[in-house]
Amino acid sequence: MPGLQITSGSPRETERLGNLIGSLLRSGLFLALRGDLGGGKTCLTRGVVASLAPQSVHLVASPTYAIMNCYPGDTPVYHFDFYRLTGDDDIAELGFEEYFYGDGVCVVEWSERLGELLPPDVLTLQFEYKEEKRRLITLTSSGQKSDVVLELLAEKLHQQKNL
Ligand SMILES: Nc1ncnc2c1ncn2[C@@H]1O[C@H](COP(=O)(O)OP(=O)(O)OP(=O)(O)O)[C@@H](O)[C@H]1O
Numbered sequence: 573m574p575g576l577q578i579t580s581g582s583p584r585e586t587e588r589l590g591n592l593i594g595s596l597l598r599s600g601l602f603l604a605l606r607g608d609l610g611g612g613k614t615c616l617t618r619g620v621v622a623s624l625a626p627q628s629v630h631l632v633a634s635p636t637y638a639i640m641n642c643y644p645g646d647t648p649v650y651h652f653d654f655y656r657l658t659g660d661d662d663i664a665e666l667g668f669e670e671y672f673y674g675d676g677v678c679v680v681e682w683s684e685r686l687g688e689l690l691p692p693d694v695l696t697l698q699f700e701y702k703e704e705k706r707r708l709i710t711l712t713s714s715g716q717k718s719d720v721v722l723e724l725l726a727e728k729l730h731q732q733k734n735l
Pocket residue numbers: 580581582583584585586608609610611612613614615616634655681699704705706707
């Protein structure tokens with residue numbers, strides 16, 4: 573399906589979008605978050621975790637030093653941040669692929685740094701900083717699992733608009 577564009581007018585709205593996306597995710601889904609610094613990737617992740625692993629939502633922060641944080645829940649969320657990894661680091665050697673193809677949901681900030689390690693079927697969210705509080709978020713899917721999520725999301729957003 574074609575991509576979906578959403579404008580967020582506040583951190584709360586971005587978190588709510590994350591919450592809605594989280595409610596549609598199942599084990600094995602991969603969210604690739606990319607785009608501007610301060611675009612709202614961590615903010616959206618908080619919403620996803622609030623939905624899937626609510627007991628861990630207070631822990632959500634940029635995993636600046638850890639590269640990965642795990643938030644346990646019925647569906648565990650593996651939250652990566654590859655901002656600090658450059659081409660010189662061999663991400664393949666870090667052994668993250670067992671998580672990428674594992675039992676949880678992966679939410680990956682700065683997924684553009686993964687290059688060819690990016691799994692084929694991912695829901696991509698591109699964040700653009702427009703104004704102090706306005707962000708443009710463009711969603712695209714690249715495989716069967718992520719297509720389904722994007723279609724469901726489009727339906728849910730459409731329903732909300734018509735309420
Ligand atoms: N509509 C919005 N959506 C999300 N965050 C917003 C919005 N408007 C303002 N903000 C602010 O922008 C910042 C977004 O920070 P956040 O850490 O989520 O971005 P990020 O994309 O994860 O950045 P980084 O690339 O450094 O990891 C927060 O300070 C938040 O309060």
